[in-house]
Amino acid sequence: xxxxxxxxxxxxxxxxxxGCLTLYYYGMTTGGPAEMVWGWIVVxxxxxxxxxxxxxxxxxxxxxxxxxxxxxxxxxxKGAAWSWFTGWxxxxxxxxxxxxxxxxxxxxxxxxxxxxxxxxxxKGTVLxxxxxxxxxxxxxxxxxxxxxxxLSNVSAWWHILGVIVIVGALALIPTHHASAAFVFTKFVxxxxxxxxxxxxxxGLLMAxxxxxGYDASAHMSEETKGASLTVPxxxxxxxxxxxAAGLVLIIGITxxxxxxxxxxxxxxxxxxxxQIWIDSIGRTGGEFLLIIAMVAQFFCGMAxxxxxxxxxxxxxxxxxxxxxxxxxxxxxxxxxxxxSIWFSVIGAFILGVPSYWSTTAYGAVTxxxxxxxxxxxxxxxxxxxxxxTRFEPGPWNLGRWSPIVGWIGVVWVGIxxxxxxxxxxxxITRDTFNYAPVALVVVLGYAGIYWxxxxxKWFTGPKMQGDEAELERLExxxxxxx
Numbered sequence: 001x002x003x004x005x006x007x008x009x010x011x012x013x014x015x016x017x018x019g020c021l022t023l024y025y026y027g028m029t030t031g032g033p034a035e036m037v038w039g040w041i042v043v044x045x046x047x048x049x050x051x052x053x054x055x056x057x058x059x060x061x062x063x064x065x066x067x068x069x070x071x072x073x074x075x076x077x078k079g080a081a082w083s084w085f086t087g088w089x090x091x092x093x094x095x096x097x098x099x100x101x102x103x104x105x106x107x108x109x110x111x112x113x114x115x116x117x118x119x120x121x122x123k124g125t126v127l128x129x130x131x132x133x134x135x136x137x138x139x140x141x142x143x144x145x146x147x148x149x150x151l152s153n154v155s156a157w158w159h160i161l162g163v164i165v166i167v168g169a170l171a172l173i174p175t176h177h178a179s180a181a182f183v184f185t186k187f188v189x190x191x192x193x194x195x196x197x198x199x200x201x202x203g204l205l206m207a208x209x210x211x212x213g214y215d216a217s218a219h220m221s222e223e224t225k226g227a228s229l230t231v232p233x234x235x236x237x238x239x240x241x242x243x244a245a246g247l248v249l250i251i252g253i254t255x256x257x258x259x260x261x262x263x264x265x266x267x268x269x270x271x272x273x274x275q276i277w278i279d280s281i282g283r284t285g286g287e288f289l290l291i292i293a294m295v296a297q298f299f300c301g302m303a304x305x306x307x308x309x310x311x312x313x314x315x316x317x318x319x320x321x322x323x324x325x326x327x328x329x330x331x332x333x334x335x336x337x338x339x340s341i342w343f344s345v346i347g348a349f350i351l352g353v354p355s356y357w358s359t360t361a362y363g364a365v366t367x368x369x370x371x372x373x374x375x376x377x378x379x380x381x382x383x384x385x386x387x388x389t390r391f392e393p394g395p396w397n398l399g400r401w402s403p404i405v406g407w408i409g410v411v412w413v414g415i416x417x418x419x420x421x422x423x424x425x426x427x428i429t430r431d432t433f434n435y436a437p438v439a440l441v442v443v444l445g446y447a448g449i450y451w452x453x454x455x456x457k458w459f460t461g462p463k464m465q466g467d468e469a470e471l472e473r474l475e476x477x478x479x480x481x482x
Contacts, residue, residue, distance in 0.1 A: 019210025032188025093372025
């Protein structure tokens with residue numbers, strides 16, 4: 001991969017046309033326009049800080065293992081244990097973010113089918129489309145990294161041009177727009193909670209979930225040219241470009257809310273942004289913008305499976321995943337970790353199944369993705385800052401700003417970890433319960449028990465792989481890549 005392709009994968013997984021749009025309903029009811037705009041700015045700034053800390057370490061240790069490898073290298077003691085738990089948080093976060101992206105796409109595609117064919121966007125329909133979407137992404141990733149790289153490059157430009165088209169249409173076509181006061185100061189609370197501060201804080205999930213997946217640049221290190229420089233640039237640039245473009249997108253859509261706010265929330269399509277587009281520029285125009293968003297979301301899910309499978313492959317080659325010998329395998333024809341690809345696809349589908357019964361399941365999946373990934377993101381940064389850590393910076397580093405950037409990132413992740421395990425609506429029932437804490441406790445409990453009973457006796461941490469000598473050995477017996 002080129003440096004641009006590496007950036008494109010992370011930018012595609014962040015996907016402002018996925019995260020912003022699929023959680024727009026959550027934003028409308030949990031803080032409203034003011035929360036979405038100002039929350040995006042705050043979260044974007046803090047995410048940049050977290051990303052800078054990651055990028056510095058990625059420059060020093062460019063390997064597909066990424067986060068869990070960094071933890072092993074940076075821990076003063078018990079490096080294997082730090083690596084083990086970082087890897088498991090990253091694993092559940094990666095699978096959950098794939099689930100969140102593709103389930104969001106399935107929701108949008110179901111809305112499109114409802115508009116064009118009259119098929120009702122029921123929970124069963126969405127779940128069926130979700131399964132087909134994951135199947136398609138598994139097949140595309142199985143064809144080879146060259147196809148993924150090409151589609152990722154296309155996706156990066158599609159996202160930028162898509163935002164321009166959507167915002168341009170919403171700015172130029174409607175004869176009336178919402179007021180600036182509505183966009184920047186209107187607060188809406190339909191959670192059932194009466195504490196404004198609480199609602200503001202849990203409302204940050206929309207933005208923070210969108211800013212996930214940029215560790216993909218690190219996971220693609222072994223397939224990227226000049227990784228010690230291009231990978232950290234890919235991480236940081238994907239965040240900054242998403243921050244700017246996402247802010248424009250959110251403001252553009254929110255200015256287009258000129259009709260009944262509740263009508264958008266309760267849209268028959270199940271997707272408020274689509275209702276807003278239809279109300280402001282007409283049904284045909286709304287469907288056109290919906291197609292733009294769906295293509296971007298499809299690219300996003302494809303790239304997420306790419307990064308997820310590389311992490312599973314890397315974690316498996318160190319024996320950390322049950323059945324590691326099965327998952328640590330390269331297809332000799334496509335030179336891709338095909339079995340790991342299907343591991344991520346099946347795992348994501350399982351996480352999406354509870355949506356058939358729970359009205360808040362999607363919010364829980366996004367919480368799991370955000371918490372799992374950010375705990376993995378910040379653990380190496382925390383270890384980097386602890387006394388006694390020996391770290392030799394790579395060619396891309398923060399210099400004297402490293403300590404302050406690192407500690408701010410650690411504190412921020414600690415805050416959001418607590419926030420996104422809290423209830424999202426009240427009253428709390430079986431249907432509205434946020435099962436993110438349960439899922440995380442199950443994964444952490446499994447990883448902990450597995451470690452105590454078995455893994456601590458044989459897991460010594462990751463081995464550095466992906467150097468030129470190993471790649472030459474892997475070439476033996478492999479055909480030409482496709």
